[in-house]
Amino acid sequence: MKPSLLEVEDLHVRFPLAQGMLEAVRGVSFTLGHERLGIVGESGSGKSQTGRAILGLTAKPGIVTAKRLAFDGIDLMEAPPRLRRSLRGSRMTMVMQDPSYSLNPVMTVGQQIVEAYRAHKRVSQAEAREAARAMLDAVKISQPDRVMALYPHEVSGGMGQRVMIAMMLITGPDLLIADEPTSALDVTVRIEVLRILDQLVAERGMGLILISHDLEMVASFCDRILVMYAGRIVEELSSGNLDQAQHPYTRGLMGCVPKLSGDRHPLPVLTRDPDWAR
Amino acid sequence: MAGAILEARNLSVRFGVGRLTIAAVEDFSFALQAGESLGLVGESGSGKSTVLRAVTGLNKPAGGTILLDGTPLAMPRGLAFYSAVQMVFQDPYASLHPRHTVDQILAEPLAIHRVADPQPRILAALDEVGLGPSYRFRYPHQLSGGQRQRIAIARALILRPRIVLLDEPTSALDASVQAEILNLLEQLRRDLGLSYMLVSHDLAVVAHLCERLIVMRGGRMVETTTAAALRDGSVTEDYTRAMLAASKGFARAPAGTSLSP
Ligand SMILES: Nc1ncnc2c1ncn2[C@@H]1O[C@H](COP(=O)(O)OP(=O)(O)OP(=O)(O)O)[C@@H](O)[C@H]1O
Ligand SMILES: Nc1ncnc2c1ncn2[C@@H]1O[C@H](COP(=O)(O)OP(=O)(O)OP(=O)(O)O)[C@@H](O)[C@H]1O
Ligand SMILES: [Mg+2]
Ligand SMILES: [Mg+2]
Numbered sequence: 001m002k003p004s005l006l007e008v009e010d011l012h013v014r015f016p017l018a019q020g021m022l023e024a025v026r027g028v029s030f031t032l033g034h035e036r037l038g039i040v041g042e043s044g045s046g047k048s049q050t051g052r053a054i055l056g057l058t059a060k061p062g063i064v065t066a067k068r069l070a071f072d073g074i075d076l077m078e079a080p081p082r083l084r085r086s087l088r089g090s091r092m093t094m095v096m097q098d099p100s101y102s103l104n105p106v107m108t109v110g111q112q113i114v115e116a117y118r119a120h121k122r123v124s125q126a127e128a129r130e131a132a133r134a135m136l137d138a139v140k141i142s143q144p145d146r147v148m149a150l151y152p153h154e155v156s157g158g159m160g161q162r163v164m165i166a167m168m169l170i171t172g173p174d175l176l177i178a179d180e181p182t183s184a185l186d187v188t189v190r191i192e193v194l195r196i197l198d199q200l201v202a203e204r205g206m207g208l209i210l211i212s213h214d215l216e217m218v219a220s221f222c223d224r225i226l227v228m229y230a231g232r233i234v235e236e237l238s239s240g241n242l243d244q245a246q247h248p249y250t251r252g253l254m255g256c257v258p259k260l261s262g263d264r265h266p267l268p269v270l271t272r273d274p275d276w277a278r
Numbered sequence: 279m280a281g282a283i284l285e286a287r288n289l290s291v292r293f294g295v296g297r298l299t300i301a302a303v304e305d306f307s308f309a310l311q312a313g314e315s316l317g318l319v320g321e322s323g324s325g326k327s328t329v330l331r332a333v334t335g336l337n338k339p340a341g342g343t344i345l346l347d348g349t350p351l352a353m354p355r356g357l358a359f360y361s362a363v364q365m366v367f368q369d370p371y372a373s374l375h376p377r378h379t380v381d382q383i384l385a386e387p388l389a390i391h392r393v394a395d396p397q398p399r400i401l402a403a404l405d406e407v408g409l410g411p412s413y414r415f416r417y418p419h420q421l422s423g424g425q426r427q428r429i430a431i432a433r434a435l436i437l438r439p440r441i442v443l444l445d446e447p448t449s450a451l452d453a454s455v456q457a458e459i460l461n462l463l464e465q466l467r468r469d470l471g472l473s474y475m476l477v478s479h480d481l482a483v484v485a486h487l488c489e490r491l492i493v494m495r496g497g498r499m500v501e502t503t504t505a506a507a508l509r510d511g512s513v514t515e516d517y518t519r520a521m522l523a524a525s526k527g528f529a530r531a532p533a534g535t536s537l538s539p
Contacts, residue, residue, distance in 0.1 A: 042452050042454060043423075043450070043451055043455045098426075149298060156322055158323065183450060186319075187481075215453065249454075253453045258457075269461065
């Protein structure tokens, strides 16, 4: 049998802090095929740390353990750092939640996309620039030439996010982890970006993990949804079945969303049961 | 306009030189009334953050005037300005000092404004944004995206300014925490009469917090409208209509519209 694109079994991420051990991820397991998997969950529940651990980008002195962590059959826990680095640059990539932090501050965004592309494909500078321009155009950056000449602090929030997406997609990865990739985008551009991701999954068989707090977006876009709370997966839902959520966190979430159809002040909030975090 | 606490008249901000010059904000005016929440919406790159940054003195205007309580503001902005006006930046990472703990980040504005007995204020500020005392000694990089955003909100509110400029303040928060922050903002406005300028791409969030909103495009105002008009769909500009329609969700594309990276 062909292995799943990604296998995660009993993943833990811990950070030793002065006040004691912080358990950021506590036993997360799932597999991913060539599909769109959504991860939603409370702020601080371990979504980003799960993504970073899969890529091998856990900040020091974080400790990652897992019964199994495998990409396309490659055991990542045993893989030498060099292999993980080369996988990361090409076959598995992650769009980080804070684009301006993840981009190099002293290099123009154009140079960065060109470099990402040339590290992976043997093409001329001119060809790489053309590919970068086309990619920025695809994510609806108007005037790509002007934007390529800017430094990260000179682009707007939504432009930075799209630069990051362009940079991560230009190498044609097999697995993309996108951490809140559209949170700074207005609705029209967001739909374009989702369309691109959708095509990459449908036509190229890419596996996509979409981390987002936007329930409605995840529900309408993803095939499956994992819900995280306090470092664990508390439930899995199939696409469009948000109304069948069982966990009180997920059920409560829907009620907290402000809606254009209906004006409630104050908004309902969750009463968090300490039992949810057990 | 009489009674406005914060006002901009014919504001312009430009960046770059030569062929690459961009008019990020062009001939833009607004007036924020005391106790009002004013929304600022528009596509990515339309100049929303630049307007807020110009108010705080971070972007130097090429033209126009910004007035606080009817008095034109000078560069650089003084201490009095920052005790009246605070801003939550769109990118909390860039706005929080990387080598300062949460405690230092929250203590700094209190120290500058010589607030006696800062400790209880710091704990209360953390509690308001749903973070316990255990977060005090973390550095920004030791927090999740949404926790960082809440620290930025706590820092802006800790001095109880009269005006808060909020640039996508809840974009990294899940719905449950977002609801708590929106309720907090409303409560402060009701109890203390704070005024807000809110940038958000989430039209429902804007309609929830603001009565009135300005739609921007290409650095200019294209429409001033109301939350009520957003809710009943009676917005007049095509562009605003398109934004409303697009906020209905994602519909899978028909096959065949291909993209090759
Ligand atoms: N370097 C670190 N050292 C210590 N604790 C950390 C570190 N990085 C993250 N954490 C903690 O780990 C937990 C999980 O963080 P993570 O970033 O995965 O949350 P998240 O689900 O992505 O939240 P958000 O939606 O707010 O981005 C949080 O409580 C956070 O404070
Ligand atoms: N320091 C700078 N140097 C050059 N250009 C800049 C600078 N700051 C902003 N710009 C440009 O000004 C324009 C407006 O940017 P701004 O950040 O105000 O947009 P925005 O409406 O906040 O967008 P978003 O919703 O994506 O955050 C963009 O084209 C941006 O690239
Ligand atoms: Mg995160
Ligand atoms: Mg902005």
